[in-house]
Amino acid sequence: MSAEAPRLRLGSAAPNFKALTTKGEIDFYSWAGESWVILFSHPDDFTPVCTTELGAFSKLEPEFTKRNVKLIGLSANSLNSHEEWIKDINEVAQTSLQFPIIADADRQISFLYDMLDYQDVTNRDKKGLPFTIRSVFIIDPKRTIRLILTYPASTGRNAQEVLRVVDSLQATDKYKVATPINWVPGDDVVVAASVSNEEAATLFPGYKAVKPYLRLTPLAKEKILPA
Ligand code: BEZ
Numbered sequence: 126m127s128a129e130a131p132r133l134r135l136g137s138a139a140p141n142f143k144a145l146t147t148k149g150e151i152d153f154y155s156w157a158g159e160s161w162v163i164l165f166s167h168p169d170d171f172t173p174v175c176t177t178e179l180g181a182f183s184k185l186e187p188e189f190t191k192r193n194v195k196l197i198g199l200s201a202n203s204l205n206s207h208e209e210w211i212k213d214i215n216e217v218a219q220t221s222l223q224f225p226i227i228a229d230a231d232r233q234i235s236f237l238y239d240m241l242d243y244q245d246v247t248n249r250d251k252k253g254l255p256f257t258i259r260s261v262f263i264i265d266p267k268r269t270i271r272l273i274l275t276y277p278a279s280t281g282r283n284a285q286e287v288l289r290v291v292d293s294l295q296a297t298d299k300y301k302v303a304t305p306i307n308w309v310p311g312d313d314v315v316v317a318a319s320v321s322n323e324e325a326a327t328l329f330p331g332y333k334a335v336k337p338y339l340r341l342t343p344l345a346k347e348k349i350l351p352a
Contacts, residue, residue, distance in 0.1 A: 146225035180218025196224035
C-alpha cells in the first residue's frame with residue numbers, strides 16, 4: 126500500500142479487484158458483467174446502524190435488480206463474521222439477504238476505494254486499525270463511477286435515496302434532461318441546458334419555461350422505470 130489512497134472522482138474508472146465474499150471469490154469486473162453496481166461499505170458487523178442499513182438494502186434489492194443494478198457490500202471484517210451477522214440482519218429486518226458482502230479484513234479494497242475512516246478514532250478495531258466509513262459508489266456498466274456518497278459511522282444512509290439516484294442517472298442517460306431537487310420518477314424534469322429552445326420544442330412539445338434557463342417538461346414513470 127502506498128501512503129495515499131487513489132483519488133476516485135465522478136468519471137473515474139472504477140478500479141478492478143479480486144475479493145473474498147459471502148458468495149465466494151470474485152473478480153469484480155467479471156462479477157459485475159453488464160450491470161450497474163452499488164458498491165457500499167459499512168463500518169463493522171454486529172453494530173446497530175449497520176444492521177438496519179444492510180436490512181434495508183436487502184429489502185430493496187428486488188427494485189435494484191429490476192433496474193439492472195447489482196448490490197455488493199464491504200467491511201473490514203472476516204467472512205465468518207459476515208456469515209454469522211447475516212443471520213441477525215435477516216432476523217431483525219425480516220429479510221433474506223442475497224447480495225455478496227466483501228470480507229476486506231486486510232483493507233486492500235477499502236484503501237483502493239478510499240473508504241477507510243481517517244477521522245473518527247472510535248471507528249477502529251481492537252488493534253487500532255481504521256474501519257470503513259459508510260461509502261456508496263454507483264458504477265455504470267462501462268465501469269465509470271457515477272456517484273460517490275460518504276457518510277460518517279454515526280449516520281445511517283437512506284436506501285431509497287440511493288435507488289432514486291439510480292433512477293435519475295438512468296433517466297438522464299436516456300433523455301436530454303436533468304432531475305431537479307427532490308425529484309422522484311413521475312415528477313417533471315428539467316430540459317438539459319445543452320438543448321436549444323428549437324430542439325426542446327421538438328423533443329418536449331409544450332415544455333414550460335419558468336425562466337429562460339429553467340425549462341420543465343413531464344417525463345412519465347413508464348418511460349424510465351422497468352415494468
Ligand atoms: C453502528 O452501525 O451503529 C455503528 C458502527 C460503527 C460506529 C458507530 C456506529
